[in-house]
Amino acid sequence: MLLELDDVSKVYGVSCGNCLELTGDSSECAICPECNAVVAVNRVNLSVEENEIVGVVGESGSGKSTLLQMIYQDQKATSGEIYFNGLKDSNGNKLSLFNLPSGKTSWVRNHEMSMIYQNPHLGLNFNFSAGGNIAEKIIGSGEKRYQIIRDRALHFFGKIEMPTSRIDDYPEAFSGGQQQRIQIAKALSSSPRLLLLDEPTTGLDVSVQAKILDLIKALQYEMGFSMIVVSHDLGVINHLTDLTLVMKNGCLVEYGLTDQILEDPQHPYTQLLVSSKL
Amino acid sequence: MISTINGHRLEVRSLAKQFTLHSRGGILVEGFRDINFTLSNGQLLALSGPSGAGKSSILKTIYRTYLANQGEILFRRSDDSVIDMASCPVSRILDLRRREIGFVTQFLKILPRISALDGVAHPLIEIGVAEDEARERARIMLQRLGIREELFDLSPLTFSGGEQQRVNIARGIIAPKDLILLDEPTASLDEKSSDIVLELLKNLKERGIALVAIFHDQRKIDRVADKSIDVRRKEI
Amino acid sequence: MTTNKVTFGFFDEDAKKEIRRASLKAVALPGYIVPFASREMPIARGWGTGGLQVTLSLITEEDTLKVIDQGCDGSVNAVNIREFIVSVTGVKQTMATPEATVIQTRHRVPEYPLTSNQILVYQVPIPEVLTIVEPDTAKQKEMHASVDYSKLWVLLYEDTSQFGDSRISSRYPVRVNDHFVMDPSPIPKYDIPKLNNNPSLQLFGAGREKRIYAIPPYTKVEPLKFTDREFIIEDFGDKCCERCGATDVYLDEVHQEDGVHFFCSDTYHCDTNKNEVEDAA
Numbered sequence: 119m120l121l122e123l124d125d126v127s128k129v130y131g132v133s134c135g136n137c138l139e140l141t142g143d144s145s146e147c148a149i150c151p152e153c154n155a156v157v158a159v160n161r162v163n164l165s166v167e168e169n170e171i172v173g174v175v176g177e178s179g180s181g182k183s184t185l186l187q188m189i190y191q192d193q194k195a196t197s198g199e200i201y202f203n204g205l206k207d208s209n210g211n212k213l214s215l216f217n218l219p220s221g222k223t224s225w226v227r228n229h230e231m232s233m234i235y236q237n238p239h240l241g242l243n244f245n246f247s248a249g250g251n252i253a254e255k256i257i258g259s260g261e262k263r264y265q266i267i268r269d270r271a272l273h274f275f276g277k278i279e280m281p282t283s284r285i286d287d288y289p290e291a292f293s294g295g296q297q298q299r300i301q302i303a304k305a306l307s308s309s310p311r312l313l314l315l316d317e318p319t320t321g322l323d324v325s326v327q328a329k330i331l332d333l334i335k336a337l338q339y340e341m342g343f344s345m346i347v348v349s350h351d352l353g354v355i356n357h358l359t360d361l362t363l364v365m366k367n368g369c370l371v372e373y374g375l376t377d378q379i380l381e382d383p384q385h386p387y388t389q390l391l392v393s394s395k396l
Numbered sequence: 397m398i399s400t401i402n403g404h405r406l407e408v409r410s411l412a413k414q415f416t417l418h419s420r421g422g423i424l425v426e427g428f429r430d431i432n433f434t435l436s437n438g439q440l441l442a443l444s445g446p447s448g449a450g451k452s453s454i455l456k457t458i459y460r461t462y463l464a465n466q467g468e469i470l471f472r473r474s475d476d477s478v479i480d481m482a483s484c485p486v487s488r489i490l491d492l493r494r495r496e497i498g499f500v501t502q503f504l505k506i507l508p509r510i511s512a513l514d515g516v517a518h519p520l521i522e523i524g525v526a527e528d529e530a531r532e533r534a535r536i537m538l539q540r541l542g543i544r545e546e547l548f549d550l551s552p553l554t555f556s557g558g559e560q561q562r563v564n565i566a567r568g569i570i571a572p573k574d575l576i577l578l579d580e581p582t583a584s585l586d587e588k589s590s591d592i593v594l595e596l597l598k599n600l601k602e603r604g605i606a607l608v609a610i611f612h613d614q615r616k617i618d619r620v621a622d623k624s625i626d627v628r629r630k631e632i
Numbered sequence: 633m634t635t636n637k638v639t640f641g642f643f644d645e646d647a648k649k650e651i652r653r654a655s656l657k658a659v660a661l662p663g664y665i666v667p668f669a670s671r672e673m674p675i676a677r678g679w680g681t682g683g684l685q686v687t688l689s690l691i692t693e694e695d696t697l698k699v700i701d702q703g704c705d706g707s708v709n710a711v712n713i714r715e716f717i718v719s720v721t722g723v724k725q726t727m728a729t730p731e732a733t734v735i736q737t738r739h740r741v742p743e744y745p746l747t748s749n750q751i752l753v754y755q756v757p758i759p760e761v762l763t764i765v766e767p768d769t770a771k772q773k774e775m776h777a778s779v780d781y782s783k784l785w786v787l788l789y790e791d792t793s794q795f796g797d798s799r800i801s802s803r804y805p806v807r808v809n810d811h812f813v814m815d816p817s818p819i820p821k822y823d824i825p826k827l828n829n830n831p832s833l834q835l836f837g838a839g840r841e842k843r844i845y846a847i848p849p850y851t852k853v854e855p856l857k858f859t860d861r862e863f864i865i866e867d868f869g870d871k872c873c874e875r876c877g878a879t880d881v882y883l884d885e886v887h888q889e890d891g892v893h894f895f896c897s898d899t900y901h902c903d904t905n906k907n908e909v910e911d912a913a
Contacts, residue, residue, distance in 0.1 A: 167487050224778040245765075246786050253789040258782040264792050264858035286794055328509065339522070360490050375460060375486050382462040386418035393419065 119204070120311060120344050121166040121189065126198030128184050128368075131155035133196070143369040143387065148179070158184040160368035161198070166312070166344050173355035173376060174348045175391065176365035182348040185365070186314050189346070190233045191215055191223055203230060203311060228258035232305030236317035238297035242289045242304065249275065249285040252304045259308035274303040278333060295326035299333070306337060313338070315347045319354060331357055352395050356380060364388045401470045401478055405606040406435040406458075406575055411467035411482070413450070413457050427453040427462070433625060437574075440597060440607040442617040445627035451610045452502070454627065455577045457482075458608065459499050460489045471497070474574060495523065500568030502579040504552060504560040512538065512555070512563050513548040519571040537566045542592055557584040565593060569600060576600065578609040582616060594620050641688040642720040647671055651689035651844070655835055658846035663808030664776075665759050670842040680713055681839030683736045683755035687717060690751065690835075691734055696724040698732035703740040703882070703897035710738075727900050739802070741823040743881050743901040746832035748849055754817040754836045759843040761805050761815040781805075781813045784856060797864060798857075805856045808847055813856060822866045822882045827853040868894065876906035 129137055134153035141148050141157045148157045159181040166172055174182045187193040189200060199214035205226075207213040215226065232255070235241040242251050252271040261267055275285050278299040289297055298318065305313060318334070319327040335358060338345060347358050355362055355376060362379040364372040364387065372385040383389045401407040413427035428450030435441050443451045456462040458469055460481055469481040474496060479488060493499075507515070513534050520530035538548060541562040547555065552563045561584050569576060581597070582590040597620050600607060611617050617624050641648060647669075654668035673681045691697065699714040701707040705727040713736065718725050726732050729744035736753040746752060762772040765783035775781065784805055791798045798804070802818040806827060816827060817836060827834065827847060834847040847853055855863045872879040873896040881901060883894040896902035 170487065170490070220774070220778045224780045228780075228782070243783075243786075247790055247793075249793060250786045250790045254782050254786045257785040257789070258780065262785075262858055263860040264789065265860055267789060267858075268793060286790070332507075332509070361486055373486075374463070375489060377461045378463060381456070382415070384416075384463065389418050 119165055120168050120170075120202070121164075121346075122201040123162055123164040123185075123189075124199045124201065126159060126162045126185070126188060126195050126200060127157070128159040128181070128188060128193065129155050129157050129196045141367055143366045143371045143385075145367065148181070148367040157368045159188065159195070162365075162368075162370045164363065164370065164373070166346065168311075169342055169344055170361060171338065171345045171347065171359045173359035173362040174346060174365060175350065175352065175355055175362060175379075177391075178350065180365040181368040182365055183316050184368075186233070186316050186346060186348050189215075189312075190231060190314055191227060192233075202226060224258070228255065229260070229308060230310055231312045231314060232308065232310040233314040233316065234298070234301045234305050234318050236320050238289065238294070238301055241301040242297060244289045247286045247288050248280075248292065248300045248303075251289070251300060252307045255304050255308045270307060271303075274307045275300075277306070277337065278303045295322050295330065298322065298326075298330055302330070302334065302337070306341065306343075309341065310343055313343050313345045315345060315349075317349055318347070320349070320351070327354075334358065352380065352392070364391065401434070401472060403472075404434040404436050405439075405472050406433075406608075407468075407470040408433050408458070409468045409470070411454070411457060411469065412465050413453055413462055414465055426450075427457070428627060429466075431467070431625070431627075433623070435575075435606045435608065435623075437604040437606055438601045439622040440601055440609060440620050442621035442624035443608065443610045443627055444612060444614070444617060444624060449627040451627050452579055455499070455579055455608060455610065459493075459497065459577055460486075471575065496574045498568050498571070498573040498576040500565055500576065500578040500581060502583060504564045508551050508553045510551065511549045512543065512552045515552065516563060516566045516570055519567060523571055534566070534570060537570050538563070540592070540596070541566055542589060558586060558589055561585060562589060562593070565596070569596070573605060575606045575608070578607065580610045580612070582611065582613075590616070638720050640693075640721055641691060643671065643685075643688055648689040651685055654844045655686060655690065655846065658835070658844050659833070659848050661812075662848055662851050663806075663812030663814040663845060665814070665843045665845045667842055668844050670839045673839070674716070675712075677840040678757065680709065680736070680738060680755040682837030682841075682844070683738070683753045683839075684713060684717070684837070685839060686753045686835050686837035686844060687734055687736045688720070691717065691721055691723060693721070693723065695733045696726050696731055697721075698726050698729065698735045698900075699737075700735070700740060700742065700898075700900075701738045702884075703742070703901075704899045706899060727903075729900050739818045739820075740882070740897060741819055741826045743896075743898040746830060748831040750832040752830075752832050752834045754819075754834065756815070756817040756836045756838040756843070757840070758803070759815060759836065759838040759841050759845060761813055776812060779811060781807075781856070784813060788856065788858065792858070792861065797861070801866075806853050807856055808853050809851050814845060816853075820866055820882060821855075821864075824853075824855050824863070825865070829853075873902060873905075876902045877909060878902065878905050 127138055133155045137150035137155050137157050138160055140150050140152055142160055176182050188195050194216055201212050202215055205213045249271045252274055253267050256267050256270050272282050275282055319330050349355055359376045362376045363370050366387045372388045380392055383392045408431055411431040412429035415425040415427060417423050431454055433441055445451055453462060457464050464482040470478050471481050472478050513531060516537060517530040517534035521527055543559060543562055552560050565581055582593050651668055654666045658666045697717055699710045701710040714725055729742045733749060734751050738755045760772060762775055766772050788798050802820050803815055804821050804824050805813050806816050807813050829850050831849050833849050836845045857863045868883050871894045874893055875895055878896055882897045884897045886893040886895060
């Protein structure tokens with residue numbers, strides 16, 4: 119098991135203690151009627167195996183991105199645990215990502231996981247060149263030999279089908295689609311076990327979107343990492359993923375094979391979502 | 397408990413499917429019910445019956461695209477263990493789909509930017525066959541199915557319905573599987589192409605592969621099927 | 633009743649104690665930046681008040697003081713600071729590096745090797761090495777805590793890719809005791825190797841930024857560099873000091889109407905070298 123989420127919740131605001139029960143998939147919204155705290159993620163359980171590609175769908179505000187951010191430790195969960203790749207404490211008990219010593223936290227973020235954001239400004243440092251951005255991830259994963267870093271940066275720059283002559287250019291000199299590609303090169307350059315993608319192609323025109331999705335798919339096949347893809351676009355989910363989870367009001371309402379979710383949705387909300395497809 | 401399935405490849409027991417339409421106030425729509433059969437290696441089971449009787453639904457339920465409401469789908473894996481595909485974890489299904497169970501849809505599901513040859517070679521590459529060898533085997537398969545050589549490098553989206561169907565079949569059967577499900581494999585084919593496909597199915601049987609296929613034409617069923625089920629909608 | 637008498641070392645004892653506490657903590661955590669309550673001084677912040685406060689907090693009647701600015705004992709700032717310290721402490725002053733027990737410096741390490749009886753106090757403009765790559769102070773602290781300096785390495789990577797080597801000429805980042813990376817103040821790359829395993833205590837004071845940090849005696853200090861790249865210090869080629877003829881020292885480049893001239897940056901070293909050469913002749 120690569121990743122295991124155990125009853126993970128995220129509440130914004132001061133909770134009255136009953137928020138998780140008072141909100142959820144059957145209620146109107148994710149705001150607690152008693153204390154007005156916002157329940158972004160409500161007791162989600164999930165496991166992701168090696169090499170699996172999992173999609174996360176749901177309307178805006180359903181907690182998709184928050185879920186991803188908690189896995190990447192951009193956000194701390196209010197309750198629940200996230201276990202990754204069998205990490206254990208000195209007593210041999212499973213160690214949650216939230217309880218890692220701080221040095222280990224950045225180790226997991228740099229070595230084992232990568233995130234691709236919808237907004238390239240979140241995923242790339244615009245003060246560093248394209249190559250510098252890729253190098254940052256490689257250096258973070260422990261490499262301190264310049265030639266190896268440079269060669270690997272060039273390798274991944276080539277992998278995203280960019281002319282290597284542009285590797286020392288700065289991100290603002292690239293188009294939106296190219297910036298997404300640089301994010302992909304950066305994310306993959308540490309050979310992560312888990313790639314997290316938050317709306318990776320939203321806002322790109324369809325021809326660029328198709329190329330980037332094909333690229334992600336080809337690289338996943340070649341390198342064999344697991345992926346969690348957040349998207350509101352069922353086409354993207356259908357194209358990329360094997361498994362899909364559906365979120366509503368922070369709750370996981372349905373989880374299954376992607377073709378099953380799209381062709382035989384069980385939950386009323388999933389049926390609504392699938393029937394809204396153009 | 398999963399009992400032994402007497403050396404069969406597949407045993408389906410009291411399988412039933414109904415759809416709940418929540419947007420229509422939760423009305424139930426009947427898919428099919430009480431489907432029972434066994435299938436051994438090298439056998440072909442034909443599903444026939446009028447449109448809307450639930451033939452495709454049965455195939456999709458076996459493939460787990462539809463979730464069964466009732467019944468068991470017992471499949472003997474290559475290591476001889478038996479798994480109930482109606483209830484096993486989804487990750488096991490992904491495993492089965494990768495190596496052991498194939499599905500040939502009625503309509504072509506193929507990316508517009510991938511050539512026919514690459515599309516057919518892809519399932520082989522996915523299981524680790526070298527790219528050159530995969531392409532060569534794809535070439536032979538397409539030739540065998542009577543696709544003209546000059547079409548190989550084009551996207552199948554530009555092909556005729558019959559050609560698309562044959563590309564689809566080539567893609568579905570090129571990688572070795574133990575069980576292949578086929579949704580109307582000869583539906584839009586002329587007599588000659590139909591014959592080619594039926595011959596191909598016979599070859600698959602000879603290689604020990606178990607097949608479940610939907611046919612409309614009794615003569616085709618007589619030519620390739622070892623057993624058949626006439627699917628009729630039963631009144632609730 | 634008021635008295636005009638100034639206490640020893642300008643500060644009252646509580647103020648000195650606070651600065652000493654910060655200094656001790658800095659020594660205990662080599663390379664770690666310790667905040668302190670930078671006092672008002674009779675000179676403006678940014679003119680060496682950090683170094684001055686550290687010096688005043690630890691100097692005693694028995695000490696001998698040397699103050700240099702870019703290696704020079706005679707520059708206006710060095711003279712003013714030295715005279716101020718002497719006026720509030722009455723300690724002996726000197727220009728001779730070996731005689732000094734406390735040396736306050738701006739932007740140079742003396743050429744003459746230091747001993748374990750000496751304390752070198754640096755004046756520091758920008759104590760946080762990460763400022764250049766990460767403006768958010770909360771994130772800087774996290775990066776130090778998790779010893780994550782990849783962003784600094786990226787600067788090295790970019791310079792190496794585009795210019796063949798790091799373009800940093802002064803304030804070259806150093807890793808102290810295999811842990812924290814710190815800013816060594818704007819000393820030239822030439823002086824970086826002298827920080828390593830130095831017998832003297834090295835204290836760094838930033839008055840404007842209210843920070844103190846330290847390198848204890850005999851501590852491992854190494855420049856941040858790729859393992860497959862050499863750390864290259866300034867090379868003056870065949871140039872020598874026009875005044876004393878020294879070649880194995882850091883030279884100042886002086887541009888005048890008749891061209892470029894080279895002189896020792898360390899004036900005490902230049903004087904002694906010149907005398908030795910003349911004596912020999």
